Amino acid sequence: MSRLIAVRILQAVPVILIVSVLAFLLITLLPGDPAxxxxxxxxxxxxxxxxxxxxxxxxxxxxxxxxxxxHLLHGDFGSSLMLNQSVLSAMGERLPVTLSLAALSILITLxxxxxxxxxxxxxxxxxxxxxxxxxxxxxxxxPAFWIAILSILFFGVYLRWLPTSxxxxxxxxxxxxxxxxxxxxxxxxxxQIGFLARMTRSAMLEALxxxxxxxxxxxxxxxxxxxxxxxxxxxxxxxxTAIGILLSTAIGGSVVLEQVFALPGVGRLVVQGILARDYPxxxxxxxxxxxxxxxxxxxxxxxxxxxxxxxxYD
Amino acid sequence: xxxxxxGSFPGALAPRRRFVLLRRLAAxxxxxxxxxxxxxxxxxxxxxxxxxxxxxxxxxVRFRFRPPSAAFPFGTxxxxxxxxxxxxxxxxVSLWIGLVVAVSTGVIGAAIGVLAAQFRRLDPFLMRxxxxxxxxxxxxxxxxVTAALGPRMDSVIIALTVAYVPAGARIxxxxxxxxxxxxxxxxxxxxxxxxxxxxIRHILPNSVSPLLVHVTFVFAYAILSEAxxxxxxxxxxxxxxxxxxxxxxxxxYATEAWWVMLFPGLGITLSALGLNLLGDGLRDVLDPxxxxxx
Numbered sequence: 001m002s003r004l005i006a007v008r009i010l011q012a013v014p015v016i017l018i019v020s021v022l023a024f025l026l027i028t029l030l031p032g033d034p035a036x037x038x039x040x041x042x043x044x045x046x047x048x049x050x051x052x053x054x055x056x057x058x059x060x061x062x063x064x065x066x067x068x069x070x071h072l073l074h075g076d077f078g079s080s081l082m083l084n085q086s087v088l089s090a091m092g093e094r095l096p097v098t099l100s101l102a103a104l105s106i107l108i109t110l111x112x113x114x115x116x117x118x119x120x121x122x123x124x125x126x127x128x129x130x131x132x133x134x135x136x137x138x139x140x141x142x143p144a145f146w147i148a149i150l151s152i153l154f155f156g157v158y159l160r161w162l163p164t165s166x167x168x169x170x171x172x173x174x175x176x177x178x179x180x181x182x183x184x185x186x187x188x189x190x191x192q193i194g195f196l197a198r199m200t201r202s203a204m205l206e207a208l209x210x211x212x213x214x215x216x217x218x219x220x221x222x223x224x225x226x227x228x229x230x231x232x233x234x235x236x237x238x239x240x241t242a243i244g245i246l247l248s249t250a251i252g253g254s255v256v257l258e259q260v261f262a263l264p265g266v267g268r269l270v271v272q273g274i275l276a277r278d279y280p281x282x283x284x285x286x287x288x289x290x291x292x293x294x295x296x297x298x299x300x301x302x303x304x305x306x307x308x309x310x311x312x313y314d
Numbered sequence: 315x316x317x318x319x320x321g322s323f324p325g326a327l328a329p330r331r332r333f334v335l336l337r338r339l340a341a342x343x344x345x346x347x348x349x350x351x352x353x354x355x356x357x358x359x360x361x362x363x364x365x366x367x368x369x370x371x372x373x374x375v376r377f378r379f380r381p382p383s384a385a386f387p388f389g390t391x392x393x394x395x396x397x398x399x400x401x402x403x404x405x406x407v408s409l410w411i412g413l414v415v416a417v418s419t420g421v422i423g424a425a426i427g428v429l430a431a432q433f434r435r436l437d438p439f440l441m442r443x444x445x446x447x448x449x450x451x452x453x454x455x456x457x458x459v460t461a462a463l464g465p466r467m468d469s470v471i472i473a474l475t476v477a478y479v480p481a482g483a484r485i486x487x488x489x490x491x492x493x494x495x496x497x498x499x500x501x502x503x504x505x506x507x508x509x510x511x512x513x514i515r516h517i518l519p520n521s522v523s524p525l526l527v528h529v530t531f532v533f534a535y536a537i538l539s540e541a542x543x544x545x546x547x548x549x550x551x552x553x554x555x556x557x558x559x560x561x562x563x564x565x566x567y568a569t570e571a572w573w574v575m576l577f578p579g580l581g582i583t584l585s586a587l588g589l590n591l592l593g594d595g596l597r598d599v600l601d602p603x604x605x606x607x608x
Contacts, residue, residue: 011442018446026462137594141534141586143541146561146579149568157569252451256542270454271546274461286450286458293449 004305012298019294023287024068027279028061038081038277055280077288080273080281087284090269097167097265098258100177102250104185109192109246114239116193117200121208122227132197139194144253148187148260155183165262184261188253192246196239203238207231237308244300248293338599345595351588355581359405368396370403371553379571389573391564401577404555409585411467411540411550415474416533420525422475423482428513428521430483431490441487444480452477453539460548470549474539478532485528489521523600530593534586541582557582 027034035052036043043051052058056067071078077087120132156164162183168176207213208231216226255267262268266285273281339345358365374394382389388397430440447455456473463469493499494517502516537557543549544558552559557578564574 011445014438014442015445015449018443019449022446022450026458029462137587137590138583141538141583141590143538143558143561143579143582143586145542145545146575146582149561149565149575150579153568153572248451252453255451255453255457256546259546270457271548274457274548279461282458282461286454289451289454290446290449293451294445297445297449 005302008298008301008305012294015294016291019290020069020072020287021065023283023290024065026283026286027055027057028064034279038279040277072287077284078280080278080284082273082276082278082281087281087288090281091266091285091288094264094266094269096170097263098251098254098267100170101181101184101188101254101258101263101265102247104181105188105192105250105253106246108185108189109196112189113193113196114200116197118204118232118235120197121201121204124205133201136194136197136201139190139192140198141194142190144187144191145256145260147190148184148257151183151187152260165260167261167263167265180263184257184263187260188250188257191253192249195249196242196246199242200235200239203235204231206238207234210234237304240304240307241300244293244297247296251289335599339595342595342599344591345599348588348591348593348595351584352592355405355585355588356409358402359409362399362402362406366396366399366402368399370399370555371395379567381571382573388577389571391560391571391574392567397560397574397577400555400560401557401581404557404560404578405581405585407467407550407554407556408537408540408558408582411471411474411556412533412537412585412589414471415478415536415540416529418471418475419478419482419532419536420529422479423528424486424518424522424525426479426483427486427488427525428490428518430487431494431521432509432513432517437487440483444483447476447480450477452535453542456539456543457546457548460543465548465551467550467554470540470543473543474536477539478535482525482528482532485524486521489524490517493517493520527593527597527600530589530596534589534593537582537585537589541578 035048035055035057038055039048039051056064059067075088079086080090083090116132116136120129120136123129152164155162163180166180168180170177208227210231212234213226213231216230217223221230251267254265255270257263258265258267259271270282270285272278273285372395374390377386377390377394378392380386380390380394386396386398388401390396391400426440426444430437450458456470456477459473459476460469463472494512499512499516502512507515540549540556541558541561544556545562547559547562549558550556552563560578561575564571564578568575
């Protein structure tokens with residue numbers, strides 16, 4: 001077991017290195033001259049030269065990469081051109097918005113998605129199964145940004161129940177904070193609920209088909225114990241693997257939904273950065289998210305290993 | 315699509331398996347609905363010029379913001395462009411991008427997966443690269459790549475392919491690792507088959523079913539992601555109509571002219587729905603482990 005965990009952790013090291021190189025390549029591989037692209041078409045030769053020098057683009061590629069790693073080791077993820085601010089501090093200011101959005105949506109997703117999947121599997125091939133799975137299918141098929149705009153029109157403009165856009169900080173009034181996030185979080189969780197429900201259903205079907213569930217029923221355990229304890233606990237192991245994917249889609253989806261709801265989060269920052277050709281900013285944000293997900297995926301892997309004693313390193 | 319499934323069972327069994335699989339697919343409810351939906355949308359996209367006489371970018375300011383009517387089934391936008399026509403032509407762009415991304419994801423994913431399974435020295439490197447790519451949220455990775463390559467249709471295709479290849483490669487590798495240990499691979503090797511022949515003729519066809527299922531879902535994801543990228547303004551640039559950028563343009567006056575953004579969204583939903591149903595059907599039939607209908 002400990003050998004397995006050690007191997008997994010060691011595997012994450014090259015992944016971190018490759019993630020850094022990929023983020024580095026994002027600017028270097030820009031077609032044409034990155035300095036011209038960043039400075040803009042109308043920039044004077046001096047301005048282009050300055051950009052090239054500031055970003056170290058005038059050095060050989062290997063040297064650029066070495067400098068890139070040196071900066072990373074010092075915790076320097078680059079600086080935004082449009083904000084005149086380090087990427088870390090720019091991201092730090094906006095991360096609470098994105099994280100509250102993602103956390104709220106996961107909080108909605110987990111109970112609803114798992115419950116829907118379990119119910120559908122338990123009542124498989126009945127109208128309950130068809131009904132729940134049709135909704136789940138809609139969840140993974142509807143574009144979030146589109147249904148989000150429609151929901152703004154309905155709840156914000158027509159019913160006037162919720163603000164149409166904007167963000168209210170948690171303090172001093174958490175109720176307003178929740179009001180500003182409830183619609184975005186709900187819209188973000190539609191895809192995730194559908195995804196999780198579909199995954200939970202397959203996992204439950206597989207678990208319900210196992211011999212130990214039949215044995216549990218045969219030896220007279222209540223239905224609740226046979227399904228809830230024996231089958232569900234086994235399905236849960238598979239469901240755990242979905243957490244990494246859920247977090248990843250939540251962060252990805254927040255990029256689009258922050259734009260729709262005008263939430264000042266990291267996603268909005270990235271989109272603004274792209275439109276302003278602030279490549280170092282985009283690069284830095286991708287790098288930080290990349291690192292975060294290497295750690296998240298590793299934790300999910302380890303959790304999976306701990307939960308399921310059958311997992312062994314091949 | 316079914317041709318690929320046939321390839322997964324080489325040898326004497328092939329004809330019989332082919333019929334069994336085809337019959338099961340044809341009898342599968344989600345597969346039927348999905349096939350009809352996808353076929354209808356594809357036909358609408360292909361025959362767009364025959365279904366509407368209008369030009370998707372023809373502006374008739376006189377007719378701006380007309381609600382849906384007999385003359386303009388889906389209404390018109392702020393430039394007086396016919397939304398029905400734009401949605402049809404948008405289908406061409408969106409479905410085409412989805413198709414190309416799905417096919418290239420399948421081909422590149424299969425290549426990487428089989429190479430990793432066959433050459434154990436390459437395996438760690440290839441798989442760590444895939445892990446690294448999978449560490450970025452897919453839409454963010456696609457956003458970064460399109461930002462670097464510029465807002466064009468082919469950068470969207472490249473970006474989404476890069477985002478979806480890793481999962482495909484992993485799936486192929488996993489099944490290829492099982493297949494390569496089977497006796498008939500050893501037999502092929504003894505018979506003098508080269509590495510390339512073993513990979514292409516023996517391992518690949520037998521790893522293709524799970525990939526086919528995956529690729530169908532990628533098709534759906536790609537349509538959704540393309541729409542999101544175009545909506546954010548880094549995908550297919552206007553005036554070319556894509557479902558995503560019609561919604562982006564319609565958003566600003568959604569309160570007055572809801573029809574502009576409603577119909578392209580329905581197009582996205584229906585095509586993703588159809589493809590997901592197709593994928594579900596394929597999975598049920600090709601992966602007997604989960605098949606409760608049999």
